[in-house]
Amino acid sequence: NAGVTQTPKFQVLKTGQSMTLQCAQDMNHNSMYWYRQDPGMGLRLIYYSASEGTTDKGEVPNGYNVSRLNKREFSLRLESAAPSQTSVYFCASSDSAGGPGGTDTQYFGPGTRLTVL
Amino acid sequence: AQSVAQPEDQVNVAEGNPLTVKCTYSVSGNPYLFWYVQYPNRGLQFLLKYITGDNLVKGSYGFEAEFNKSQTSFHLKKPSALVSDSALYFCAVGFYNTDKLIFGTGTRLQVFP
Numbered sequence: 521n522a523g524v525t526q527t528p529k530f531q532v533l534k535t536g537q538s539m540t541l542q543c544a545q546d547m548n549h550n551s552m553y554w555y556r557q558d559p560g561m562g563l564r565l566i567y568y569s570a571s572e573g574t575t576d577k578g579e580v581p582n583g584y585n586v587s588r589l590n591k592r593e594f595s596l597r598l599e600s601a602a603p604s605q606t607s608v609y610f611c612a613s614s615d616s617a618g619g620p621g622g623t624d625t626q627y628f629g630p631g632t633r634l635t636v637l
Numbered sequence: 638a639q640s641v642a643q644p645e646d647q648v649n650v651a652e653g654n655p656l657t658v659k660c661t662y663s664v665s666g667n668p669y670l671f672w673y674v675q676y677p678n679r680g681l682q683f684l685l686k687y688i689t690g691d692n693l694v695k696g697s698y699g700f701e702a703e704f705n706k707s708q709t710s711f712h713l714k715k716p717s718a719l720v721s722d723s724a725l726y727f728c729a730v731g732f733y734n735t736d737k738l739i740f741g742t743g744t745r746l747q748v749f750p
Contacts, residue, residue, distance in 0.1 A: 524680070551736045560646075562727060562742040563681075570736050578737065610680055616736045623669050623688050623731060626738060628680035 522546055524629035526611050532635045533601045541596040541632050543611030551616045552594035553578075553626065554586060556607040563610065569594055570616065601636045608633050639664045641730045643741035650718045651749050658713040658744045660702075660728030669731035670711040671738065672702055676724045684726075687711060698722070718748045 527542045545552065550571050555563040555578075565578030569588040583605060585597045594613075598605060609632045614624040641662045650656045662668055669688050673681040685696025692704040702713045713726060728741040 553737075555740075560742060563740040565737060568737060612681075614736060623686075624736070625671070625683045625686065626681075627683070628673075630680045631678075 524611055524613055524627055526609075526629035526632050528632060529630070530633050532637065533598075534637050535602060537601050538597070538599050539601065539634075540598075541609055541611075541634075542593070543595065543629060544593045545611075545613040545627070546592065547613060547615070547627065548591070549613035549615045549627075550591070551614045551624075552588065553612040553614075554584075554594070554596045555610045555612065556580065556605075557610060557631075558607050566596065566609075601634075603636045606634060606636045639730065639732065639739055641728050641739055641741045643726075643728055643744045645744050646742075647745045647747060649747045649749065652720050653717050656715050656718040656722070656746065656748070658726050658728075658746060660711045660713065660741060662709050662711065662728075662730050664730055664732065666733060669733075670702075670704060671729040671731065672696065672700070672711075672713050673727045673729065673740075674724050675727065675743075681727060684713070718746075720748050720750055722746060723748045 524545045553568040554566040564580045567586040569575045572591045587595045611629040612626040614626045671686045672684040675681045685694050687694045687704045695701045725743050729738040731738050
C-alpha cells in the first residue's frame with residue numbers, strides 16, 4: 521500500500537516550457553487535491569477533485585490545469601511555466617464519502633520540487 | 638472570510654520541556670480543525686483533528702490539542718518535547734459543505750537537546 525505517489529520528485533524547467541505532474545493514490549479515495557507550498561505562505565490549494573469526473577478551482581488556479589484521469593490519478597499541468605511557479609507541489613487525497621465535507625483526513629504525497637528558470 | 642492563523646513563525650523549546658504551538662481561526666459556523674506535521678523533504682502527515690465532542694483531542698506521537706470555542710483557538714501541545722519533534726507544524730480548518738481545507742502558514746518547532 522503505497523498511499524499517495526507523485527512523479528517526478530524534482531524538475532527544472534525554462535520559462536515557457538510545459539510539463540505535467542503526476543499523482544496517484546491506492547486508497548480508493550474519492551477526493552484529490554493539488555497544493556503548492558511556498559516559504560511563509562503555507563499550503564495553498566490550486567485545484568481539487570471531489571469525485572471522478574469533476575474538478576474545481578482552489579485559491580491559486582491561474583496558470584494550471586488539471587485532469588482527473590480516473591479515481592486513482594489526478595494530474596497537474598503547467599502549459600507555459602513561469603518563474604512565479606517555482607514551488608514545491610503536493611498532491612493529497614481523502615475519503616469524503618463517510619460524512620460531511622471537511623471532516624476527513626487528507627493524505628499527502630512526498631512532493632515535487634519544481635524550479636522554473 | 639474563513640481563515641486560520643499561526644502567530645509564531647518559530648517556537649524553540651528545550652528537550653523534556655512542555656511545548657505549545659498556537660493556532661487561532663476565524664470561520665462562520667462550526668469548524669473542523671486539524672494539525673499536520675512536515676518533516677524535512679517530506680509530505681505532510683496527519684497528527685490529530687477535532688470534529689465534535691470532547692474539546693481535548695489526543696493524536697499521534699504524544700501530541701494533543703484543545704479546542705477552545707470562546708477563544709477560537711486550537712493549540713497543539715505536548716507535555717515533554719523530544720529532539721525528534723523538530724519539524725514544521727501546520728494548523729488547518731475544514732468546513733461542513735466542502736472537502737477543502739485552509740492551512741495556516743506553519744510554525745517551525747525547534748527542540749534543543
